Amino acid sequence: xxPVRVQEAAFDVGAELNEFTDRMxxxxxxxxxxxxxxxxxxxxxxxxxxxxxxGMTEAALGTIREEAVTRFSLQGALVIHRYGxxxxxxxxxxxxxASRHRADAFAGAEFLMDFLKSRAPFWKREITASGADWVAxxxxxxxxxxxx
Amino acid sequence: xxPVRVQEAAFDVGAELNEFTDRMxxxxxxxxxxxxxxxxxxxxxxxxxxxxxxGMTEAALGTIREEAVTRFSLQGALVIHRYGxxxxxxxxxxxxxASRHRADAFAGAEFLMDFLKSRAPFWKREITASGADWVAxxxxxxxxxxxx
Amino acid sequence: MDLRYFAWLRERIGTGHEVIETEAATVAExxxxxxxxxxxxxxxxxxLGAVRAAVDQELVEFDAxxxxxxxxxxxxxxxxx
Amino acid sequence: MDLRYFAWLRERIGTGHEVIETEAATVAExxxxxxxxxxxxxxxxxxLGAVRAAVDQELVEFDAxxxxxxxxxxxxxxxxx
Numbered sequence: 001x002x003p004v005r006v007q008e009a010a011f012d013v014g015a016e017l018n019e020f021t022d023r024m025x026x027x028x029x030x031x032x033x034x035x036x037x038x039x040x041x042x043x044x045x046x047x048x049x050x051x052x053x054x055g056m057t058e059a060a061l062g063t064i065r066e067e068a069v070t071r072f073s074l075q076g077a078l079v080i081h082r083y084g085x086x087x088x089x090x091x092x093x094x095x096x097x098a099s100r101h102r103a104d105a106f107a108g109a110e111f112l113m114d115f116l117k118s119r120a121p122f123w124k125r126e127i128t129a130s131g132a133d134w135v136a137x138x139x140x141x142x143x144x145x146x147x148x
Numbered sequence: 149x150x151p152v153r154v155q156e157a158a159f160d161v162g163a164e165l166n167e168f169t170d171r172m173x174x175x176x177x178x179x180x181x182x183x184x185x186x187x188x189x190x191x192x193x194x195x196x197x198x199x200x201x202x203g204m205t206e207a208a209l210g211t212i213r214e215e216a217v218t219r220f221s222l223q224g225a226l227v228i229h230r231y232g233x234x235x236x237x238x239x240x241x242x243x244x245x246a247s248r249h250r251a252d253a254f255a256g257a258e259f260l261m262d263f264l265k266s267r268a269p270f271w272k273r274e275i276t277a278s279g280a281d282w283v284a285x286x287x288x289x290x291x292x293x294x295x296x
Numbered sequence: 297m298d299l300r301y302f303a304w305l306r307e308r309i310g311t312g313h314e315v316i317e318t319e320a321a322t323v324a325e326x327x328x329x330x331x332x333x334x335x336x337x338x339x340x341x342x343x344l345g346a347v348r349a350a351v352d353q354e355l356v357e358f359d360a361x362x363x364x365x366x367x368x369x370x371x372x373x374x375x376x377x
Numbered sequence: 378m379d380l381r382y383f384a385w386l387r388e389r390i391g392t393g394h395e396v397i398e399t400e401a402a403t404v405a406e407x408x409x410x411x412x413x414x415x416x417x418x419x420x421x422x423x424x425l426g427a428v429r430a431a432v433d434q435e436l437v438e439f440d441a442x443x444x445x446x447x448x449x450x451x452x453x454x455x456x457x458x
Contacts, residue, residue: 014162122457137454270376285373
């Protein structure tokens with residue numbers, strides 16, 4: 001199974017998590033994170049559009065994943081991220097990590113998310129009844145990198 | 149769906165996670181943790197037996213869950229924990245949390261795990277070729293509570 | 297009063313459940329009484345650093361009062377998750 | 378040199394891809410050249426605090442050298458996850 005996937009198609013988080021876990025022989029802890037399109041502003045989100053930089057996206061995610069695996073002695077790590085047009089409540093992306101002890105699996109997943117958020121070339125745009133707006137990067141997302 | 153379950157039967161982590169996520173309308177972040185029986189010592193684990201205190205277990209998990217939901221403004225939290233005899237590699241338990249932002253979902257899941265580990269009445273015994281031994285509580289598990 | 301034991305405490309005492317009459321005012325007093333009850337009890341309860349207690353299914357410290365208590369459970373540190 | 382733009386930078390410049398001749402030694406120099414190219418470029422690149430750059434698909438700072446570079450991408454801060 002390819003541990004980094006960038007795709008337009010929807011995917012089944014539960015099935016991916018089960019398949020990942022089945023392959024992690026000897027791991028005691030598996031952590032997953034799922035990102036969903038929220039109805040962000042005034043409850044009027046029509047769709048979320050995600051643009052990315054084909055080629056660089058896969059490379060950046062691969063690098064971040066390798067760094068997480070090394071740094072937290074993970075037995076495995078999985079990243080799946082979608083692009084294109086998503087409806088409210090749809091799954092945008094997931095990560096999963098496996099390790100012997102729970103602290104590493106949690107830290108590995110948080111590390112992956114923090115770096116993916118500000119270092120992988122994805123840009124989100126919200127389509128609402130009143131128009132389309134690019135999602136602004138948050139200072140706290142950049143600040144989150146400083147803890148690692 | 150009952151948010152705290154203590155059961156002998158195996159369960160499907162992926163299916164539970166999907167069902168949980170489907171019910172979390174408006175959440176942007178879902179975190180899951182899965183605990184598996186590792187082959188702990190010299191690779192000779194035959195089985196893991198989990199004893200618990202029926203009645204108190206459900207109450208303790210319920211209290212820990214409520215505390216996590218309140219403390220991290222979670223939109224939902226799920227705890228499933230098995231007891232009885234488990235083979236190596238089997239799922240022991242899972243938690244899942246949902247929140248608007250990822251930091252709360254991660255913190256909520258870690259909080260649940262830390263308290264569940266040392267405050268819910270479960271006791272593990274490893275059955276190996278050389279006999280049966282109760283798993284000793286780890287100082288670091290008790291220490292993990294101090295960060296909250 | 298109903299007493300419940302779990303894990304190696306249960307194994308060392310030789311039963312998971314017994315009913316006793318006691319005037320103990322606290323968990324600590326109850327444990328002292330139990331240690332006098334048999335060699336098995338004394339052995340099981342010899343290292344109190346490795347013993348935890350619940351009164352009516354709530355975790356408590358050893359100085360917890362037994363006033364109104366119906367059940368006391370004694371067990372090793374928990375190892376769930 | 379291949380230039381790629383993404384998100385609102387792409388929208389403001391009006392294209393996601395252009396090919397230019399340049400002698401710029403660094404990303405910063407290239408950006409200054411681009412700002413002189415059209416009003417749309419100048420507007421898109423007016424707030425450099427909101428611009429990020431990748432050279433040959435690797436994130437870099439603005440002082441990064443363009444020696445040997447084949448492609449430069451400019452885009453807003455990323456918002457994945």
